[in-house]
Amino acid sequence: MALLNKRLFKKPNIRLEGEAGDGETRQTEQDTLVSCSACGVSVPWKVMLSQDFVCPHCGALQTLSARDRMLWLCDADSFREIDKDLKPIDRLQFPGYAKKLEKTALESGEPEGVITGTGRISGRLCAFFFMNPDFIMGSMGAVVGEKITRLFEYAKKRRLPVIGYAVSGGARIQEGVFSLMQMAKTSGAVLRHSQAGLLYIVVLTHPTTGGVTASFAMEADIILAEPRALIGFAGPRVIEQTMRQQLPEGFQRAEFLLEKGFVDRIVPRNAQKKELYQLLRLHTREASL
Amino acid sequence: MFSKILIANRGEIAIRIIRACKEMGISTVAVFSEADRDALHVSLADESYCIGPAPAAQSYLNMDAILMIARFCGVQAIHPGYGLLSENPEFAQRCEQAGIEFIGAPADVMRKMGDKDMARRTMRQAGVPVVPGCDLVATLEDAIREAKQIGYPLLIKARAGGGGRGIRRVNGESELAAAYRSAAAEAQSAFGDGALYMEKLLLRVKHIEVQLLCDRKGHVVCLGERDCSMQRKNQKVIEESPAVCVSGELRKQLTETTALAAREAGYVGAGTIEYLLTEDGQFYFMEMNTRLQVEHPVTEMVTGVDLVKSQIRIASGQPLTIRQKDVRIDHHAIECRINAEDPANNFRPSCGQIGILHIPGGPNVRFDTALYQGYSIPPFYDSMIGKLIVSARTREDAIRKMQAALCEMVIEGVNHNAQMHLDLLCEPVFIDGSYTTDYLANRKA
Numbered sequence: 001m002a003l004l005n006k007r008l009f010k011k012p013n014i015r016l017e018g019e020a021g022d023g024e025t026r027q028t029e030q031d032t033l034v035s036c037s038a039c040g041v042s043v044p045w046k047v048m049l050s051q052d053f054v055c056p057h058c059g060a061l062q063t064l065s066a067r068d069r070m071l072w073l074c075d076a077d078s079f080r081e082i083d084k085d086l087k088p089i090d091r092l093q094f095p096g097y098a099k100k101l102e103k104t105a106l107e108s109g110e111p112e113g114v115i116t117g118t119g120r121i122s123g124r125l126c127a128f129f130f131m132n133p134d135f136i137m138g139s140m141g142a143v144v145g146e147k148i149t150r151l152f153e154y155a156k157k158r159r160l161p162v163i164g165y166a167v168s169g170g171a172r173i174q175e176g177v178f179s180l181m182q183m184a185k186t187s188g189a190v191l192r193h194s195q196a197g198l199l200y201i202v203v204l205t206h207p208t209t210g211g212v213t214a215s216f217a218m219e220a221d222i223i224l225a226e227p228r229a230l231i232g233f234a235g236p237r238v239i240e241q242t243m244r245q246q247l248p249e250g251f252q253r254a255e256f257l258l259e260k261g262f263v264d265r266i267v268p269r270n271a272q273k274k275e276l277y278q279l280l281r282l283h284t285r286e287a288s289l
Numbered sequence: 290m291f292s293k294i295l296i297a298n299r300g301e302i303a304i305r306i307i308r309a310c311k312e313m314g315i316s317t318v319a320v321f322s323e324a325d326r327d328a329l330h331v332s333l334a335d336e337s338y339c340i341g342p343a344p345a346a347q348s349y350l351n352m353d354a355i356l357m358i359a360r361f362c363g364v365q366a367i368h369p370g371y372g373l374l375s376e377n378p379e380f381a382q383r384c385e386q387a388g389i390e391f392i393g394a395p396a397d398v399m400r401k402m403g404d405k406d407m408a409r410r411t412m413r414q415a416g417v418p419v420v421p422g423c424d425l426v427a428t429l430e431d432a433i434r435e436a437k438q439i440g441y442p443l444l445i446k447a448r449a450g451g452g453g454r455g456i457r458r459v460n461g462e463s464e465l466a467a468a469y470r471s472a473a474a475e476a477q478s479a480f481g482d483g484a485l486y487m488e489k490l491l492l493r494v495k496h497i498e499v500q501l502l503c504d505r506k507g508h509v510v511c512l513g514e515r516d517c518s519m520q521r522k523n524q525k526v527i528e529e530s531p532a533v534c535v536s537g538e539l540r541k542q543l544t545e546t547t548a549l550a551a552r553e554a555g556y557v558g559a560g561t562i563e564y565l566l567t568e569d570g571q572f573y574f575m576e577m578n579t580r581l582q583v584e585h586p587v588t589e590m591v592t593g594v595d596l597v598k599s600q601i602r603i604a605s606g607q608p609l610t611i612r613q614k615d616v617r618i619d620h621h622a623i624e625c626r627i628n629a630e631d632p633a634n635n636f637r638p639s640c641g642q643i644g645i646l647h648i649p650g651g652p653n654v655r656f657d658t659a660l661y662q663g664y665s666i667p668p669f670y671d672s673m674i675g676k677l678i679v680s681a682r683t684r685e686d687a688i689r690k691m692q693a694a695l696c697e698m699v700i701e702g703v704n705h706n707a708q709m710h711l712d713l714l715c716e717p718v719f720i721d722g723s724y725t726t727d728y729l730a731n732r733k734a
Contacts, residue, residue, distance in 0.1 A: 003327035003663060011335065016314035018290045018607075033338065033361075 145182025170210015453523025533722025
């Protein structure tokens, strides 16, 4: 990732010289190439999108940024972002944190680790949150917690179901106790949303760990997961070192959690849109559309 | 008009071209080497692709990689900037074969003008005065014989030369053999062509060049001259336009000769013809540059013509909209090349991370650069990090403006030559405009 992110510079909306009207279709950053994280083959972004971000060459599941995930899941141009201007502050003056925030924001083009808003899946209106693995591994600081909380409060007020894509390294250590208290705050918001009789579906993606697993990620009415996703509180290496025991094969993977009853269903990426639509259709009244 | 262009270059010129494209509504594709991941042109273009490792030979000169990206992205044209592939006829030809417009001179003209020996002959035929000398010399014995005719001191030059490489000065017969061999070796390694010719060395000359634009309909417009006599080791340091030493009558002659030469060569696009001007007002053809030049902003500032946009328009088949009579030069412009080098330490290149960067501003002050705060200058490429250009109504005002602008410029983190420029601007030979190409070599630091 370059030091200066492309998104820093706006694309001027200038008509091609000598052309009349605005018939010219513009090139966008979505016409760029992306390379597969596993085999390295370069694939046009649009092709990746149409293949549900599964490498057409080797079949590897690609890690999606929050923005890509939103573009992939929601109906075209349906997403309305909320609270997009909330920016983190280095309240504890944690060494190096301010610099890290600045660098990460530049590189990822996002001000924080989650994007929230409303959008549609096959026409059904819904509130969404998408966590961003590109932003300090989607860790939950005060802003992430606040945006999640506000989203649930907004959804409760508007009587909307919530669909969330979780990916996180856990609570953000640089924000100390402020990030820990987000666990309680978000849980409260989820509870109030639930008490209002509204649906909350979460999709756990690789990896969902720490304080996020211990709060809103595991509190959904329906918990889906992507195949092979690592889901847990402490990571397997930490557990192994603490317990001094060999962990079973596939420990903390989505399949393991499904077997133990923590996950309701594992849904391959190409089936997720349909699955989510079906669940929404079954659980929301037509009137709420 | 093209809707998408690939820029096969880096640094400030890549940015200059991207900016022109943006203004014209053209989408841009940048290419970069592994060492240039953080370069500004990569961030500024609409799309950017890595084409190889840091050495230019494996990235910016890698025609296969560039053409592959061009085809993949569906670009209609490639702008080569200056240096790198800009004067490579093979590349122009391969672009043509791939159905992509090469924004530059036609391959055959480039071949004719890139071969300095052939260029001399072509110009002689067109009636353009050339420096007394000889055609290609095949062996050292030939060289010795021809040298007697030309007389010493003389210059040995590579047919394929450019950028000051493959040139040797010979003061007497005793030096000829060594100079011949080293020039041949240098030309062979730099350009893959060791053929040499010789020219009389003209002393105390001015380097004057005339900018021209030619369209496909055969219209030729000359955009005045530039005085590039302030040179160090054949690298231009300061350029200005118009030249103090060129009178109205001489300018008319230069313009007519240049237009004639361009027509004779069948030239298309933006180009420059370089002349040597002697003290008695005689000018000789030196060479033709079939590309955009580093110092093109000087001409842009005095004529108001955007040369990069003109190049793109010409390549897309549009005729020139200006005629010779429309060209008015009513300003004076000066350019100082800012190099990351240490003048106190024999101009050793300097690289490192840019700390504080302050770019001078104000009316008619232009700074073409690829720098930004926090950027690290990679050690693999040219040491030029910026060009400071100013223009004003009179030369005196332009010099004042340049002095003020240079003092305002702050580039922390690397050594650069701004102070040297400030010193030069105050020297009597610069102020009266009488400096010649050998001035810097003989100047005491």
